Amino acid sequence: MNNTARLNDVAVAKRPALRLVKTNxxxxxxxxxxxxxxxxSSGAAAAVGLNPYKSQLELWMEKTGRDDSLPQPDPxxxxxxxxxxxxxxxxxxxxxxxxTGNRIRKVNxxxxxxxxxxMLANLDREVMGVAxxxxxxxxxxxxxxxxxxxxxxxxxxxxxxxxxLAVTGKQAADVAVLVCGNEFRTYRIERDEAxxxxxxxxxxxFWHYVETDTPPPADGSDSAATALRxxxxxxxxxxxxxxxxxxxxxxxxxxxxxxASLTAQEKLESQLKQTIQQxxxxxxxxxxxxxxxxxxxxxxxxxxxxxxxLVDQPDLLQRYPLVKSGSRRFLIAA
Numbered sequence: 001m002n003n004t005a006r007l008n009d010v011a012v013a014k015r016p017a018l019r020l021v022k023t024n025x026x027x028x029x030x031x032x033x034x035x036x037x038x039x040x041s042s043g044a045a046a047a048v049g050l051n052p053y054k055s056q057l058e059l060w061m062e063k064t065g066r067d068d069s070l071p072q073p074d075p076x077x078x079x080x081x082x083x084x085x086x087x088x089x090x091x092x093x094x095x096x097x098x099x100t101g102n103r104i105r106k107v108n109x110x111x112x113x114x115x116x117x118x119m120l121a122n123l124d125r126e127v128m129g130v131a132x133x134x135x136x137x138x139x140x141x142x143x144x145x146x147x148x149x150x151x152x153x154x155x156x157x158x159x160x161x162x163x164x165l166a167v168t169g170k171q172a173a174d175v176a177v178l179v180c181g182n183e184f185r186t187y188r189i190e191r192d193e194a195x196x197x198x199x200x201x202x203x204x205x206f207w208h209y210v211e212t213d214t215p216p217p218a219d220g221s222d223s224a225a226t227a228l229r230x231x232x233x234x235x236x237x238x239x240x241x242x243x244x245x246x247x248x249x250x251x252x253x254x255x256x257x258x259x260a261s262l263t264a265q266e267k268l269e270s271q272l273k274q275t276i277q278q279x280x281x282x283x284x285x286x287x288x289x290x291x292x293x294x295x296x297x298x299x300x301x302x303x304x305x306x307x308x309x310l311v312d313q314p315d316l317l318q319r320y321p322l323v324k325s326g327s328r329r330f331l332i333a334a
Contacts, residue, residue, distance in 0.1 A: 045156035135173035
């Protein structure tokens with residue numbers, strides 16, 4: 001690409017975002033439907049395979065309308081990080097203003113990239129009247145999530161913010177995060193043209209999967225496993241012959257080798273653990289130069305002997321049945 005063409009691309013990238021739809025009067029279901037028409041900033045990292053919580057395959061199912069069979073988050077579940085993140089967003093935004101003095105406001109619209117129509121964004125807040133920053137992204141992190149913030153802004157959040165900068169043409173964003181409910185931090189993310197250019201290309205590749213209704217490859221994550229179970233919940237009893245498929249044959253051979261290696265490692269782990277236990281004898285702990293182990297008896301507990309209860313009162317099973325749905329099991333025979 002010559003310099004003139006590159007400058008033209010940068011000029012297009014920095015054009016203001018289009019307002020695709022106002023969100024003031026949208027119901028949650030309507031908002032979710034709008035999100036299916038493109039990749040939002042919260043889906044950017046998943047679209048390029050770098051979200052620790054969501055795979056490309058799960059995101060693809062959402063964008064192609066196959067997400068009804070996926071576990072659906074309950075917005076009213078007060079045990080979920082999403083619930084508290086939504087509830088505390090306004091508090092994080094207010095404290096950002098108190099800490100920095102920057103005025104902010106909500107942007108009640110789904111924004112759209114002026115050139116790439118599949119690039120969408122919802123901003124938490126817009127920063128007003130400040131020359132060096134224009135966007136505010138609000139985050140919360142609990143005990144588990146805090147680990148991802150030890151070295152600064154996690155990669156998946158950086159990609160989310162750069163997606164927003166790409167869509168809006170803005171120059172910089174602040175990320176405000178409340179960690180474990182009592183530690184407030186702010187980080188500045190400056191626009192990186194090279195990163196944005198690469199992000200757009202990778203997102204475009206993902207969106208091609210959506211447009212052609214082609215599932216992206218599974219990546220080994222828990223999210224991909226959940227997506228596969230939802231995508232193919234039932235088996236039909238047929239056998240697919242992959243004996244002439246070199247790619248699948250290689251995958252199967254590698255799977256056998258990995259499982260054999262894991263079995264050997266698990267046996268070695270057990271042997272090493274037992275060696276230490278034998279040396280400890282009745283001791284509760286063993287101290288080493290680089291750590292320690294404990295081997296303690298847990299407290300006695302009381303549980304219901306269901307089998308004995310059903311012998312005495314067999315009618316209980318008919319009176320209080322609980323059907324557990326079956327699931328597909330992946331078994332290997334070699």
